[in-house]
Amino acid sequence: MALLIRNGEIVTAGSRVHADIYVENETVTKIGKNLEAPPNAETIDATGKLVFPGFIDPHVHIYLPFMATFAKDTHETGSIAALVGGTTTYIEMCCPNRNDDALEGYELWKSKAAGNSACDYAFHMSVTKFVKETESQLRQIVADGTASFKIFLAYKNFFGVDDGEMYQTLELAKRLGVITTAHCENAELVARLQQKLLAEGKTGSEWHEPSRRESVETEGTGRFATFLENTGATGYVVHLSCEKALRVALDAKVRGVKIHVESVLPHFLLDKTYAERPGVEGMKHVMSPPLRAKHNQDVLWSALAGGSIDTVGTDHCPFDTEQKVLGKDSFVNIPNGIPGIEDRVNLLYTHGVKGGRLDLERFVDCASTRAAKLFGLFPRKGTIAVGSDADLVVYDTSYRGVVSAKSQHVNNDYNGFEGMEIEGRPSVVTVRGKVQVCNGEFVGQRGRGKMLKREPSHF
């Protein structure tokens, strides 16, 4: 069915214009003033509202066996939460561990998502070892439309790769034109510091950050950059948390290294005192790299505004209270992760745009367009243009609310951003022209989401 969105202010990464948007067969076919629509077309009045391209979360975990348990969302719950919050596409980390076969893992991750997501999705393929069959398996996976890799320099003996494996992955990525995303922490230092702290009787969640200090992340970021420099591959640092790590990434960029930077919602809004709270309250705020000293936040915000941090993801990774207390006797056993897929857009709008730190175009860029460009989805996703998928967010800037686990759609019993105020939320969200969300509620079709096939573009 045709859809007409009338009279909103259309905001893309490069423009703001008052106009109507007409959608046929899942794509935008006209943009202009006073567009006519056939009588049977669905019409949405966006007067006084902003209309954004569907937001893209470039870093989420839905199906994730990790730290002796499983992340809580299914593709159904995670995608509905994403959509209610304005995210119409997510890129999930496909994370088989070192003992798994990569291709079997890829098929398993695909099978978990297929037919279950209400929004569109893609994968980053984790390379967690490099053995004789790895190259041919990765070639098959890229040919299947998954044109980005993920490596972990952390999580020794589980997801983590050594330097030789990192080199082989990047060298292959360069030949295939694939971008490689990386979790940058020095695995050896993390293991040694964890053991040292535990031996000193330091077992609580407040010791998680000291076991993965800023220098541990900075070393990983610098090493990743050096390997990019020496292979010519293109890289993307995920969930960068602090000024020191940012500086080494930007130094590399100045040297001509093809390196991009993501930071994630918790690092802009939460600091390490959250993880220092007593008992399970602290455990709820354990993620890696850890929440940092507050002074880092101003640096991240200004780097984001200036574009040297490219994107804001979430690293959505929900573990509930019962799972978090697996680490009650030792911080090394607290499942790492803070969910945020539902809250990213509203909190970024509130603290970024309303807080005077981001202009509207850059907000769209960092939460949608830049990820679409880096990960081979643009201009199908990440903008509003004739020919683009009609993933549209009609945004009500007069809405006022409070983030709470009580009202969330994420499958979890707490929210790490509990009590934060939001100044705006999506009033309508469409996925390829179909209304999926209306005024904070999912009203659409479960399982509508498609896996997005992407071509390599980083030669």
Ligand code: URP
């Ligand atoms: O704490 C985190 N970040 N959990 C998810 C796994 C990862 O490292 O991305």
Ligand code: ZN
């Ligand atoms: Zn990570």
Ligand code: ZN
């Ligand atoms: Zn992650």
